[in-house]
Amino acid sequence: MTIPPRPRACVTGWPVGHSRSPLIHGYWLRTYGIEGSYERVATPPGEFKRFAASIGIDGLRGANVTVPHKVAAFAACDRRTSVAEAMGAVNTIWREGSVLWGENTDAEGFLGSLDEEATGWRREVRSAVILGAGGASRAVAFALLSAGLERITIVNRTIDRAKAVAEAFGPRLFVSDWKEASNELGDADILVNTTSLGMSGQNRLEIDISALRPGAIVADAVYVPLETALIQDARRLGYRAVGGLGMLLHQAAPGFERWFGIRPSVTSELRGLVEADILGIGAKVS
Numbered sequence: 001m002t003i004p005p006r007p008r009a010c011v012t013g014w015p016v017g018h019s020r021s022p023l024i025h026g027y028w029l030r031t032y033g034i035e036g037s038y039e040r041v042a043t044p045p046g047e048f049k050r051f052a053a054s055i056g057i058d059g060l061r062g063a064n065v066t067v068p069h070k071v072a073a074f075a076a077c078d079r080r081t082s083v084a085e086a087m088g089a090v091n092t093i094w095r096e097g098s099v100l101w102g103e104n105t106d107a108e109g110f111l112g113s114l115d116e117e118a119t120g121w122r123r124e125v126r127s128a129v130i131l132g133a134g135g136a137s138r139a140v141a142f143a144l145l146s147a148g149l150e151r152i153t154i155v156n157r158t159i160d161r162a163k164a165v166a167e168a169f170g171p172r173l174f175v176s177d178w179k180e181a182s183n184e185l186g187d188a189d190i191l192v193n194t195t196s197l198g199m200s201g202q203n204r205l206e207i208d209i210s211a212l213r214p215g216a217i218v219a220d221a222v223y224v225p226l227e228t229a230l231i232q233d234a235r236r237l238g239y240r241a242v243g244g245l246g247m248l249l250h251q252a253a254p255g256f257e258r259w260f261g262i263r264p265s266v267t268s269e270l271r272g273l274v275e276a277d278i279l280g281i282g283a284k285v286s
C-alpha cells in the first residue's frame with residue numbers, strides 16, 4: 001500500500017519572502033492538527049506556467065499567488081470562478097483532476113473584514129467612495145456591488161484607470177478626479193483606501209474626511225502600519241474604522257478550506273500573531 005503524500009500548499013511570488021501567508025496558514029495547520037505544510041516558493045517572472053505544473057504533484061494541493069503573478073495565474077488556469085473572471089486576476093489556485101482552477105478571494109476577504117469589524121454595515125451602507133484603481137480597488141468594488149450598494153465612486157490619480165474599473169463593473173460605478181476626493185465624501189456611507197498611500201515608506205494619504213456623515217465607515221486596505229494615518233483620523237473623528245489586516249486574514253480562509261478541507265476561523269489569537277510579526281518588522285525597519 002502506498003502512503004499518500006502529506007498535504008501541502010504554498011504561496012508563490014517574486015519576491016515572496018515578505019509574505020505573511022505562511023504565518024497565517026501555519027497557525028491554522030497547528031490549530032486544526034493537520035499534518036501538512038505551507039511553504040514559500042519563489043517563482044521568477046515568466047516562469048509561472050512551470051510553477052503551475054507542480055500543483056497536484058507530491059501532495060501540493062494548491063497555492064496562493066501574489067505579486068507579480070496574479071494575471072499570469074489567471075491565464076494559466078483552465079477554469080476560473082466567476083469572481084476571478086470579474087477581477088481578471090487569480091490569487092488562489094488548486095487542481096481538480098487535470099483541471100487547474102483559479103479563484104480570487106480578495107473580495108470575500110474584504111466582506112469578511114467588514115462583517116467582523118463593522119457589524120450591521122450591510123443594512124446601512126448604500127454608497128461608497130473607493131480611492132485607487134488597481135487590483136485591490138476591483139476586489140473592493142466587486143465586494144460592495146455584491147452586497148447591493150447603489151452607488152460606488154472610484155477616485156484615482158490616473159483617471160483612465162478609474163474609468164476602466166467603472167466600465168468593467170457597470171452602471172452603479174462612477175468616477176471622479178483625484179483632486180475632488182474630499183468633495184465626494186458627503187454622500188458616502190463608506191470610504192475605502194486601496195491606494196498604496198499610507199503604507200510604510202510611502203507618502204501619507206492627504207484627504208480631509210470630515211465631510212463624511214456621522215457613523216460612516218472608513219476602511220483601509222493598507223495593513224503596514226497596522227494603524228494608518230487614515231485609520232487614526234477616522235477614529236479621532238468618531239467614524240467606524242476598519243484597518244487592512246482583516247482583509248488579509250479573511251482572504252486566506254477560502255484557500256485553506258480548498259486545500260485542507262476545513263473552513264478556518266479568523267481568531268483574535270491569529271490576529272495577534274500577525275500583528276506581532278508586523279510590529280516586529282516595523283521595529284527592525286525604523
Ligand code: ATR
Nearest residue numbers: 132133134135136137156157158161194195196197
Ligand atoms: P494593487 O493592485 O495592489 O491595488 P496597484 O495596481 O499598483 O496596486 O495600484 C496602486 C494604486 O495606488 C493606484 O490606484 C495608484 O494610482 P495610479 O493608478 O494613478 O498609479 C495609487 N497610487 C500609488 N501612489 C500614489 C500617489 N502618490 N498618489 C495617488 N495615488 C497613488
